Amino acid sequence: xxxxxxxxxxxxxxxxxxxxxxxxxxxxxxxxxxxxxxxxxxxxxxxxxxxxxxxxxxxxxxxxxxxxxxxxxxxxxxxxxxxxxxxxxxxxxxxxxxxxxxxxxxxxxxxxxxxxxxxxxxxxxxxxxxxxxxxxxxxxxxxxxxxxxx
Amino acid sequence: xxxxxxxxxxxxxxxxxxxxxxxxxxxxxxxxxxxxxxxxxxxxxxxxxxxxxxxxxxxxxxxxxxxxxxxxxxxxxxxxxxxxxxxxxxxxxxxxxxxxxxxxxxxxxxxxxxxxxxxxxxxxxxxxxxxxxxxxxxxxxxxxxxxxxxxxxxxxxxxxxxxxxxxxxxxxxxxxxxxxxxxxxxxxxxxxxxxxxxxxxxxxxxxxxxxxxxxxxxxxxxxxxxxxxxxxxxxxxxxxxxxxxxxxxxxxxxxxxxxxxxxxxxxxxxxxxxxxxxxxxxxxxxxxxxxxxxxxxxxxxxxxxxxxxxxxxxxxxxxxxxxxxxxxxxxxxxxxxxxxxxxxxxxxxxxxxxxxxxxxxxxxxxxxxxxxxxxxxxxxxxxxxxxxxxxxxxxxxxxxxxxxxxxxxxxxxxxxxxxxxxxxxxxxxxxxxxxxxxxxxxxxxxxxxxxxxxxxxxxxxxxxxxxxxxxxxxxxxxxxxxxxxxxxxxxxxxxxxxxxxxxxxxxxxxxxxxxxxxxxxxxxxxxxxxxxxxxxxxxxxxxxxxxxxxxxxxxxxxxxxxxxxxxxxxxxxxxxxxxxxxxxxxxxxxxxxxxxxxxxxxxxxxxxxxxxxxxxxxxxxxxxxxxxxxxxxxxxxxxxxxxxxxxxxxxxxxxxxxxxxxxxxxxxxxxxxxxxxxxxxxxxxxxxxxxxxxxxxxxxxxxxxxxxxxxxxxxxx
Numbered sequence: 001x002x003x004x005x006x007x008x009x010x011x012x013x014x015x016x017x018x019x020x021x022x023x024x025x026x027x028x029x030x031x032x033x034x035x036x037x038x039x040x041x042x043x044x045x046x047x048x049x050x051x052x053x054x055x056x057x058x059x060x061x062x063x064x065x066x067x068x069x070x071x072x073x074x075x076x077x078x079x080x081x082x083x084x085x086x087x088x089x090x091x092x093x094x095x096x097x098x099x100x101x102x103x104x105x106x107x108x109x110x111x112x113x114x115x116x117x118x119x120x121x122x123x124x125x126x127x128x129x130x131x132x133x134x135x136x137x138x139x140x141x142x143x144x145x146x147x148x149x150x
Numbered sequence: 151x152x153x154x155x156x157x158x159x160x161x162x163x164x165x166x167x168x169x170x171x172x173x174x175x176x177x178x179x180x181x182x183x184x185x186x187x188x189x190x191x192x193x194x195x196x197x198x199x200x201x202x203x204x205x206x207x208x209x210x211x212x213x214x215x216x217x218x219x220x221x222x223x224x225x226x227x228x229x230x231x232x233x234x235x236x237x238x239x240x241x242x243x244x245x246x247x248x249x250x251x252x253x254x255x256x257x258x259x260x261x262x263x264x265x266x267x268x269x270x271x272x273x274x275x276x277x278x279x280x281x282x283x284x285x286x287x288x289x290x291x292x293x294x295x296x297x298x299x300x301x302x303x304x305x306x307x308x309x310x311x312x313x314x315x316x317x318x319x320x321x322x323x324x325x326x327x328x329x330x331x332x333x334x335x336x337x338x339x340x341x342x343x344x345x346x347x348x349x350x351x352x353x354x355x356x357x358x359x360x361x362x363x364x365x366x367x368x369x370x371x372x373x374x375x376x377x378x379x380x381x382x383x384x385x386x387x388x389x390x391x392x393x394x395x396x397x398x399x400x401x402x403x404x405x406x407x408x409x410x411x412x413x414x415x416x417x418x419x420x421x422x423x424x425x426x427x428x429x430x431x432x433x434x435x436x437x438x439x440x441x442x443x444x445x446x447x448x449x450x451x452x453x454x455x456x457x458x459x460x461x462x463x464x465x466x467x468x469x470x471x472x473x474x475x476x477x478x479x480x481x482x483x484x485x486x487x488x489x490x491x492x493x494x495x496x497x498x499x500x501x502x503x504x505x506x507x508x509x510x511x512x513x514x515x516x517x518x519x520x521x522x523x524x525x526x527x528x529x530x531x532x533x534x535x536x537x538x539x540x541x542x543x544x545x546x547x548x549x550x551x552x553x554x555x556x557x558x559x560x561x562x563x564x565x566x567x568x569x570x571x572x573x574x575x576x577x578x579x580x581x582x583x584x585x586x587x588x589x590x591x592x593x594x595x596x597x598x599x600x601x602x603x604x605x606x607x608x609x610x611x612x613x614x615x616x617x618x619x620x621x622x623x624x625x626x627x628x629x630x631x632x633x634x635x636x637x638x639x640x641x642x643x644x645x646x647x648x649x650x651x652x653x654x655x656x657x658x659x660x661x662x663x664x665x666x667x668x669x670x671x672x673x674x675x676x677x678x679x680x681x682x683x684x685x686x687x688x689x690x691x692x693x694x695x696x697x698x699x700x701x702x703x704x705x706x707x708x709x710x711x712x713x714x715x716x717x718x719x720x721x722x723x724x725x726x727x728x729x730x731x732x733x734x735x736x737x738x739x740x741x742x743x744x745x746x747x748x749x750x751x752x753x754x755x756x757x758x759x760x761x762x763x764x765x766x767x768x769x770x771x772x773x774x775x776x777x778x779x780x781x782x783x784x785x786x787x788x789x790x791x792x793x794x795x796x797x798x799x800x801x802x803x804x805x806x807x808x809x810x811x812x813x814x815x816x817x818x819x820x821x822x823x824x825x826x827x828x829x830x831x832x833x834x835x836x837x838x839x840x841x842x843x844x845x846x847x848x849x850x851x852x853x854x855x856x857x858x859x860x861x862x863x864x865x866x867x
Contacts, residue, residue, distance in 0.1 A: 016615070
């Protein structure tokens, strides 16, 4: 069973059917977060040892004020902030996620996000998928399985 | 007389004196203590001493303006070889009340017994100011030159060489000036002008420096013609003004900002182009002005300073920084600036350039807006068509669950769905039983059980997800049922199962269509608003006409009824459609402003009060000269600091909690509404306060938000 967390603010709009397609997969158990706050609380939950975290790059901060400190530098781009936070605290707060694989699913290009591919995030290039490139449901599901195996 | 001067030495001095005392210069001899013991006629005149006066007791020291200067002269002479004249000693003397800049030529005499300086023979002459400063000739910040009758350079100082990019001034000697002039024919013009006036003042010349660069100089030139009228020589001064001209004429703002003693940043230097950007005619008008007079907001300036300081930390200039500012008339400008702190000034002095991109950006934006407005218009047409098609599909397939002409009744749909699922469950049990009796392979039934289990065991939170979930599983089941056709199971039973599956698919499809239609309808007012914003014309009051504001407000309210019904927000208003309150206005603009404010009120409404739906309340209050419209809603708060700093009225600025529960928006509406209402001579004010008893800054509680719009009324004759 693959335990997945998908962070995206459009899960109830254009991604609604893809979200449902995940639920049809017997091998995937999914949690969803629509903003950075929700994602943060799921990621810090030590009982949730996610195998795969799939992250959109831009989403709202959500109600928690901790994001005010990041708002200016993040410009709503809280995905990289979350990934950095997890990776930089891999030995402490997020040590339950040490084996987690991370993926990015976004409309932005790799070139717009060079920080993702260098420390501390170190995202493997194949774990980055543009939404336009994996729009088909099957491709999307295969991407999740590929992340799990990465 | 100094007894230490030996007769032999005295005779030596006297002999030397006799040789030159007949020259038309002041010649005098002194002892080392300054006592004058010989002086010719010119010297007596120079020092204002009567010709017949005995020199007893007259000391040259008394003529020095500063006695320390004589000490310096003596120090020089003590280290000089005997018998050699020292020229070019400059001193300041004082004769009576008159100061005299003087040149001293001195021959020192030393006592042969002890080698001490014993006496001096001096030639003293007055100097003009030019002569006095001549020793700075090579370091003075102007070029001096002299030309012969052929206009070739015979002499020049180091600065002339520097202006022309030569490292050695000697390289210029003998060079015809024609080689240094940028344009052919300039020499002739210069010669002709000098012949006619002999003295040219402040003439601008274009020269060619070594290396080929143009140097523009301001020249003063004096010509000496002979008796035949030919110029025998000319001399002059040049000053490099190339960069002064560039600074003055370059069409870009140049500026210097200094922090004064009070810690205030002021413009300390600027060129004319910079002054123009800020709405002034001349640079003098902006010099000394505090720069904060021109900030759009403290936050914008703080951002700029932060970026500048960050660049400075890395020893870099701040480049291509976009800054909004307002000019002296309050008009906003889009500026791009390159700026850096001057080294060694502790960040109290910075220099930079500024370009005004307002018109450029404005033009680009207008094109973009027009294009995007047209595109959005087409898009809205497509969406409207799609909406109608969806409406027809709902009517066609949801004929038995319609609540009215447009909407299905979801509770009826849910009931029917539940009945079909129940019946499907019974039919599947029967099918499995029959299959077992007839020995149908278990695998066929496992393919049916799987979607059935999923459907019955998992309930989604959202209606839309439930419909999608049921549909997905029914599609899977339908495919599994197709495989059962050839297994010998009763056809009627299979058909009944298939009918239930199809009914579930129909009802979930109608539900999904209906929900999607609601989503579409929810977005459509935003599309309309944004299209109208992009296609707007600037609100000009001279184009305005007196119009009934009540009717405009009712139109906007009516337009948003569908949106409010989807959001389940009631619109309460106390408007009398028959009432006429005339306001001088542009109808389309004001409609847009009201639509935006009403749309916000609906969008950000929510209620904690169980079955009581949220509502917005619209009131009008007519006063003597104005009318006030108050739009009130309960729901998402606007943070206090966003209200206090007017951040909500800034272009592109959305409230920090405006995206609560996925509420979308652009951050343009309130800016636009504020702009429109202000241009109509009115005001727009917003308040957002906690509901009764709730704390001030706990924004998870509902807040009462009110928009107060005032507009001047046109009085009926």
